[in-house]
Amino acid sequence: MPSSAANKITLAMAIVLGVALFLPWLLHRNAPPDTLLVLYCAHDSVFADSIIRQFEAKTGITVQVRYDEETNKSLGLTNLIISERAQPRCDVFWNNQTLGTIRLKREGLLATLDPAVFARIPTPFKDPDHQWAGFAARLRVYLVNTDRMPASADDVAAALQANSLSNVAIAVPLFGTTLSHYAVLGDQMGLAGLKVWHASLRHRGMREVRGNAAVKDLVAEGACDFGFTDTDDAFAAIDAGKPVTMFPVRLETGQTICLPNSVAMLHNCPHPKAALRFIEFLLSEEVELALANSGSRQIPLGPVDHAQLPTDVLELRKWAADGISLEGAAEHHDEVLKWLTSEYTGQ
């Protein structure tokens, strides 16, 4: 290589490195610390984005958001927060369920807040040590294709007893709300019972796909009769005009699996004042109503004006009232994940 060409290349590389190192500093050097917030958000950006922009408009605080990806929902951000424990970058973690947040609490990574911040949220949905609170929940549901089978909860229950489940779909339970579903079952049946149940599903040929959205697609397009998914995915199919309906997954006790979003502030986070303001905003009636009226139809957990809720959500609130406590599931989470990892990877 001629030396002139080598010099040009070295110069170009130096410029690239210089830009990567100094441009972010130049862009943010004048920003006061109280006007910036770093948010890790596992809720879908389609729905979370407008809420965050509302907060920015209201407070003048700039929110830098890091979203999660569908296939590793919430596990990715939970692991990231743990790996950043020495120097937290994140101020607030908006998780789309609670189990990962409880794991962070156990790791000692969450800040304890004034109980007044969580006052609006009912006791079953918040941490007794005031480190996190739940809000705006989803439910685990059966999504049924009404062109392919009769649409009633009894028909679904009967179909689950059939010898072949090749027309039934579930997401790989290593991630997301399906993992939470398994953790709840692990709490209810014990690990041995869960293993038998899982083996029975697999033995009878239940379709396993990657993610609840894939389950929704299978059912909505008529490739499967029904599947296990969440209410927000089910509404995506319903809103698209697909021939589907849904029923809540009920445990043997008759209880449903209600999975709230959760929010927490990180211990030693860089922008605690802005973080507190965001948490207060997120747990407000205004935000719960906005999420209830969004495409994902999240179920408000705190008191809200019922007249402002859509009909769909009023129905969901009845199902959510039967929701099981997730404390037991949180205790079984690690044990269930360890077994599933061994089941799926041989590790």
Added chain:
Amino acid sequence: MTLNTSIICSLARSVIIASIAVWPVVMLGAGIEASRTIRARRWRFLLAVFPYFLPELLIGFNYRLTATLLTAGTSPLTAAICTEGLYGLLMLSRGMAVGVCLSMLLPRGNASAAALHAWVLLRHTMAAAIWWAGWWRLKFFGAWQVPLVAWSVMALVTFQEFETAALLQIDRAPISWSVWLFDAHAGGLPLWDSLRLMVGPVLCELVILGPALYMLLLRPVADENGPVSNDGLNARSSAWKSVRYAALVTPGIVLFVLWPLMHNFLPIVRGGMLLLNKATLRQSLVEILTSTGFAVGATVMSLGIALRICAAFQSSPRAFGSRVFWISLLLPGLLGSLVLSLALLAMFQLPGLRGLYDTWLPLLLGQTLAVLPFAVAVGLLLMRVSDPAALHTAKLLAVSQESRIRRQMATLRWRLTTSRWLLGGLIVAHRCFWDVTVASILRPVQVEPVVTRLYNEMHYGRTEALLSLAILAALTPLAIAAAAMLLSRLATICTSRSSK
């Protein structure tokens, strides 16, 4: 399913696909060279290589539903065969595109058919072992040279694939080691265990790359080889070759262009209108330009390092230690995006480097290292196809008194140097742009590359605006590259006018 089983399945698939693809690649190459005009040759080349430029992410999303419909109401075994078949077909088309690209860039072997014939005539004049060694050598560096290098790279591309396999997977098929590793990480696999487990896949990759490394590293480079043969342009065009070309290129065009367009054309148009009418267009463009900026930066870095690696091989052919050092720089890229990104994440958490964690450096470094092996391959290819004699002639004529000659020679020099490197850069940048794993793990919080946003939102019903955004994201870097080529060409011509 253990890691070993998934490695064996992935290896078997990549070997089978590359071995099948190598024949059509040779035929497609012949079909391209049989074109009557340079313009027809370019079009044939573009059609053949197009499937490579459609990102794995978009292919996965587009065919996820097809996979589910294929498996509807079937037994688990049939479902696995259907999914594996569809995935294999997609990988075959993609592999063929890569193979054609290589076959057109690589010089033909040094040993001609006449040399081989002469060697065959000498069969009884020497010991059998010596004769066979010579025969293999003539074959290896003759007719088999291009197919062997193409085979290696096609097998590697198939072996490393992750996104499409993950998105198509139903009942754990298609089986892929890259998906296995992702699942193991979700279950909390420690980083050091990941690095230990990566020994197997990296060894497989080195074995797969063996023929290409042998050809590209141990053989003399550039000036001892002539340029790509242009015999095909002058020879009588063969109708049979053209028909065969059309038959072979059609499946790729159907799978990667027509079928996705047929299913998504109206949503894309409607989504385009939505996108244009929304204030989100600005945000989308910022995200696309962010991705483009990082891709360009990583391309400059990786090609810069790649050229130094290539230069080290040229200048010190016998220095074993030096070669080992330079090859060791390729290892992080061979580990795959997931393990590389997690390793960098851990590295930037160390006390001495923590201050750099929230800069743009981790993402830039991740993309650079991830794409480095590919950049070295591109660099070696570009150096081999350079034509020093033509370049020297152009340089001599560039100082002509006649302005018309100076301008033409400047254009020629541009074609022989800048345009080729810009094209090579485009290929490398395309890989950086669409690498979702590195971007999602290492991106700083201040910026969002478009690929992570697409990946995050696309599952949500494949909305029309997102489809349009995906198309916009795919086209913008190409438009920027086209503009860069045009500007550099104009600059070259302007410079030739002013200089005398």
